[in-house]
Amino acid sequence: MNVPAALRNCRLFAELPEADLRLVAALAGARRFDAGTPLFEAGDPADRFYVVAAGRVKVFKLGEQGREQILHVAHPGESFAEAAIFAGRAFPAAAETLEESTLIAIPAAPFLDLLRRNPELTLRLLGGLALWLRRLVDLVEDLSLRDVQARLAGFLLREASARSLDLRSGARIPLGTTKALLARRLGTVSETLSRTLYKLQQEGAIRVVGRDVLVVDPKRLRALAGDRKEVPAARGS
Amino acid sequence: MNVPAALRNCRLFAELPEADLRLVAALAGARRFDAGTPLFEAGDPADRFYVVAAGRVKVFKLGEQGREQILHVAHPGESFAEAAIFAGRAFPAAAETLEESTLIAIPAAPFLDLLRRNPELTLRLLGGLALWLRRLVDLVEDLSLRDVQARLAGFLLREASARSLDLRSGARIPLGTTKALLARRLGTVSETLSRTLYKLQQEGAIRVVGRDVLVVDPKRLRALAGDRKEVPAARGS
DNA sequence: CGGCTACTTGACTGTGGTCAATTGGTGTGG
DNA sequence: CCACACCAATTGACCACAGTCAAGTAGCCG
Structure with a gap:
């Protein structure tokens, strides 16, 4: 099985040894989605996360009356919802394609196994989450104080x-x-x-x-x- | 060197093998702080994080006019600012003791070394950050949609x-x-x-x-x- | 040209933040 | 034991930011 370019270009997996990349690729399933396709909603079981190969995806919270707060717009090469598979079993937010997109879904269970055998990848993931945290703190600051x-x-x-x-x-x-x-x-x-x-x-x-x-x-x-x-x-x- | 009870009771380090706990303890420095003591401000170099042994600490963002948004109140047994040492070199928020408190400071550099040699701890940390992310997403939802x-x-x-x-x-x-x-x-x-x-x-x-x-x-x-x-x-x- | 969507503009109002004064509770010292 | 100071909490008056609803404009595609 060959490795999709999208995985190789993904910040999360960059510099990962070829062998490990193949392992990830073996897990992954790529699929095309039309524009405006809901991928998951808040509360859905978080049994996978995504890497964007092409297109764009919005991750958002929905309030009553349909108002929404966008948390992130994921571009090609970015992953999203990777944090969800660690905390709790449910996605905290919803996601939907903004345009026609190709996404690679990576199932949680085997990925967690891979992490256990791959401390380097775990550390990289840690860095990614920390960055995310920082962005969210900034968002909170914006909403609350500006x-x-x-x-x-x-x-x-x-x-x-x-x-x-x-x-x-x-x-x-x-x-x-x-x-x-x-x-x-x-x-x-x-x-x-x-x-x-x-x-x-x-x-x-x-x-x-x-x-x-x-x-x-x-x-x-x-x-x-x-x-x-x-x-x-x-x-x- | 014996291990402070606070470290042992800390969720982050619970179940860590005694040997590793000693390593952490070797790095750590405990100190008492008066109520209302600033620990760091947003922008300060993030070269350490803290475990609360006793007392309470607020982590917050400060806006102009002195308005503040509290992100977290850390209680005994909890750690805080651990995410900051992974992303960027600066604390994104400020922290201050709410009451007389005893805190254990863990320096970033040696801790990162420890992580590299301790995948299990890294995974636990990952879970902690993911939980944090979820809380912040909830906070954003609250501020924006409720x-x-x-x-x-x-x-x-x-x-x-x-x-x-x-x-x-x-x-x-x-x-x-x-x-x-x-x-x-x-x-x-x-x-x-x-x-x-x-x-x-x-x-x-x-x-x-x-x-x-x-x-x-x-x-x-x-x-x-x-x-x-x-x-x-x-x-x- | 018609219809659609993105965007703009106007009028209005609610939520909630600010400032200021008052009340209440608590600890201190005469 | 009371007077005072001090801080937390409440209450009132005010008003600005921004969200809603509605109408109008612009741009685009079939």
């Missing part, structure tokens, strides 16, 4: 640095998807996102061009991202 | 089940600390918590007696915890 404007500004800055764009020369940041999706990532709704983008434009920090954002004034953007909320916006009358 | 009333109701239910109290016979849940602390755990402020406790009382779900909460109507409490937000609270006029 307003939408600060979250959005922060998101743009992170996005720019993730794509290693040079902010000084007016970076052009592609939002990548619909604004409704971004809104739900930031813990808000599309209407508010729309207004907030407009406000950032008024402030002179950015310019919105279609689905791209031009960073006009990085300094101001940084100020809005970090030091928000200290100006209680002058009392009326 | 109102304060639902969060509070949910907290009371979790607290009751954690202490394995029988709800049917009017469980008495001790809040354990000041209401200000609880408020910051739930992502709100003491004033709002006060009002919300009052509302839950009006609804007939609970009765507040000093720093204890009596669960009067578990069914209603569960309804308020889970299905919140679907009743837009009857229009005025």
